[in-house]
Amino acid sequence: MVRKILSVMCIWVVVQTVHAAQNQIDGLRIWPSPDNTRIVLDMSSAPEFTYFPLKNPHRLVIDLSNTSDSKTLSLQSDSGDLVRKVRYSTPKNKQSARVVIELNRAASPSLFAMTPTKPYGHRLVIDLKDSGAPAASPSSSGTSASSKSPSSASTSSVVMDGSSSHRNRDIIVAIDAGHGGEDPGSIGPAGTYEKHITLSIAKKLEAMINGERGMRAIMTRSGDYYVSPNKRPELARKQKADLLISIHADAFSQPQPKGGSVWVLSMRRADTELGRWLEKSERHSELLGGAAEVISDKSNERYLAETILGLSMDHSMATSHDLGNKVIEEMKQVTSLHKRAPQAASFAVLTAPDIPSILVEVGFISNPQEEKNLNWGKHREKLAKAMFTAAKRYFKQVPPDGTLWALERADSRTHTVRSGESLSLLAQRYNVNVSRLKAANNLNSDVVRIGQVLTIPRS
Known part of the structure; x- marks a missing residue:
């Protein structure tokens, strides 16, 4: 028993x-x-x-x-x-x-x-x-110029693949909200997910850009889903973006670090990416554009591609650094800074050799006070505004060829401010509205200084 x-x-x-x-x-x-x-x-x-x-x-x-x-x-x-x-x-x-x-x-x-x-x-x-998804659809909620309100829409004829009319296309800004879906990014001490903060700021930035005549935004992700870091530059390229802004929130093992920063691609990573691109001969035509169609000597195509890619990379990195400085200038009015100059690092999202790209860390989500700030909608609005203002300032100075802003700049004149001159006086002299004069020079007030060079739009 x-x-x-x-x-x-x-x-x-x-x-x-x-x-x-x-x-x-x-x-x-x-x-x-x-x-x-x-x-x-x-x-x-x-x-x-x-x-x-x-x-x-x-x-x-x-x-x-x-x-x-x-x-x-x-x-x-x-x-x-x-x-x-x-x-x-x-x-x-x-x-x-x-x-x-x-x-x-x-x-x-x-x-x-x-x-x-x-x-x-x-x-x-x-x-x-x-299988039912559009063949070349980016993870985007981008708005074509034709769907903008009459007050903000440009006269450009933009089509869905990102191409545009020859002389007055929109400046296209790719906005990349970091992380998403299965990848939450960093998590704050109160449980805030980085992926939610970055998407919120990205959507605010998207609305500002789409509300600006001559600019258009596309999103690498428009919802809570995962997109590979290596795919994000590809989405920007498919839409022929002039700039890529990737938005993130920093984190550290200790709660003390705080402040925003801006990152650009390091030269070591840039050289590596350049080599990687050159090894993929099937991309030569994509990067060379129409020039590849008239190259009959295929043995020289690699060397031409290397030269063009090198020049493109140099331009993209110089643009990224210049724009990064402008973002820092704007961000310091909104939040403290962890770094006061653009930093270089090997981030996969920055590796497009032909698109100026920056990564903006909007603060340390691991810092309890900054996590609280990032959960405040008004603070996120200000951060988006800082990025928008910086991008607008840069492109007003150096608009890409073929854009509406480049066309308007070619039709404008310059004036160096002298003693006794005011904005209203100059507007009257050149027969333009004060508001147009301010917009052309990205001025937030009516104050001008002696020696300042102003762009005078045609009346």
Whole structure:
């Protein structure tokens, strides 16, 4: 009798041990984007899985070894229109779980496991490339000039691929909200996610740029989803951006550091990227534009590409540094500065050799006071305004060829202010409105100083 009881107890212990060893699905999260939907299964330990797609209707079936199917699977309200439902199905055996993702249309799946990184544990990531997404659609909520209000729209004829009329196109600014989706970025002591702060500032900056005649904004992401750092410059290039501004919030292991900073690409990374680009011969034509079509000697194409890329990189880096200084000048009126000059670093988002690019750290989210400031909408508005004003100041001085601002600058004159002259006097002399005179020179007041060179727009 004792032997029988001991046997039963041993079996019970084995069963309980096996049950305890089972993996658990702790939760389900989903992030839709314009061309991809990411589903994440939070797991209690590293997942072992296999998967296969089915048609009629479209489904993705995932088998998880030694996993319990007791956790309820439910989609959040903003799950997009690609995924219709996530449910369990009959597993291969009693020790496994079978998860079925029902789709509204075909999608290309990519699955991989991720090890714990704060604030997440083990995860199974399911990326679904949407077959119904536009072929060349950037992760953008950019507004074409034709959809702007009459008071702010330029006369340029912009089309959806970012190309424009020859002489009066908009200046295109790509705005990159750092992190997103599965990647929260840094997390403040009160639980604030960097990805939410950066997207909020990016949308405010987007609205300011789209409200400015002769400028247009495109977004590398317009919602809470992940975009690879290496893909962000590619999205800017597809839209023929004149500038890329990447927005982030700094963090440190200690709470004391504070203040904003601006970063540009380091020369070491720039040289590396230049070499990487030159190795990819299929991109020569893209970077050379129409010039590549008339090059008959293919053996010399690499050297021409190297020369053009080198000049383009030099111009982009000089522009980035100049613009970075202007952003710092504006930001110091809004927040404290961690660095008072542009810093150089190897950030992947800055690696486009043909697009001036800056990364703006708006403050330390790890600092309790700055986290509080960043959660204040008015403060985020001021930070966006600082970036907008700096970009506007730069492009008013050096507008890209073919833009409306370049055309207007060519039609303008200059005047050096002398003793006794005022803005209203000069406006009267040149028969232009004071408001136009101020706008042409990016003036915030009616005050001018002796020796100041003013741009006088044509009446």
